[in-house]
Amino acid sequence: MSSFVFRSDLFDPPALPGLRARDALISLDAERDLMAAIDALDLQPFRFQGWLGKRLTTSFGWRYDFDDASFSRGTPLPGWLLPLRDQAAAFAGLPAGEFEHALLTRYDPGAGIGWHRDRPVFEHVVGVSLGNPATMRFRRRRPGGFDRFAVPLPPRSVYHLSGEARYGWEHSIAPMDLPRWSITFRSLSEKGRALSPAS
Numbered sequence: 001m002s003s004f005v006f007r008s009d010l011f012d013p014p015a016l017p018g019l020r021a022r023d024a025l026i027s028l029d030a031e032r033d034l035m036a037a038i039d040a041l042d043l044q045p046f047r048f049q050g051w052l053g054k055r056l057t058t059s060f061g062w063r064y065d066f067d068d069a070s071f072s073r074g075t076p077l078p079g080w081l082l083p084l085r086d087q088a089a090a091f092a093g094l095p096a097g098e099f100e101h102a103l104l105t106r107y108d109p110g111a112g113i114g115w116h117r118d119r120p121v122f123e124h125v126v127g128v129s130l131g132n133p134a135t136m137r138f139r140r141r142r143p144g145g146f147d148r149f150a151v152p153l154p155p156r157s158v159y160h161l162s163g164e165a166r167y168g169w170e171h172s173i174a175p176m177d178l179p180r181w182s183i184t185f186r187s188l189s190e191k192g193r194a195l196s197p198a199s
Helices: 028-039 079-092 163-167 190-195
Strands: 019-022 044-048 051-060 062-064 071-073 099-107 113-116 122-130 134-142 145-153 157-161 170-173 180-188
Touching: 019 079, 019 145, 028 079, 028 099, 028 122, 028 180, 079 099, 079 122, 079 157, 079 180, 099 122, 122 163, 122 190, 145 157
Parallel strands: none
Antiparallel strands: 019 157, 044 051, 051 099, 062 071, 099 180, 113 170, 122 157, 122 180, 134 145, 134 170
């Protein structure tokens, strides 16, 4: 299985095209404040076609309903998230205003996320990992099996998925013994903008 050593600078050339990552995007104090802010929200179990997941989530900006595949405008991003969005967007090299959606998640012990690609209403995906180390796993189907790849996500690290890593590979995070928090910012794709209700 392929893997690489996590570095504080950007990968050049990228080990997986479309994946960029770095550690220490934010300070320890900022991490602590963000985790406390997430815990203060009305988090709900992730819902998928009537099934309840172990991870607890809430979203801002836009809401994608996995029960009926509806896509609707949600609560605007709160002010305390905007400085982190600015940092995440700067890392991705994109205007902060393009990141109109934020998903906040707490993974309690035993929670993970299964194999998936982000919904096609979204384009760029930038995630910030908080609390405890995790490993993001990637796989791509090929004749006879899968190509596999893994990237470590230290606390306070950030990753950006676009292009091949975003569309050509699925990703997942295995259930962990320790809690973890994450904040994922997404921009809208052309499909997402076409489906978006008028402002």
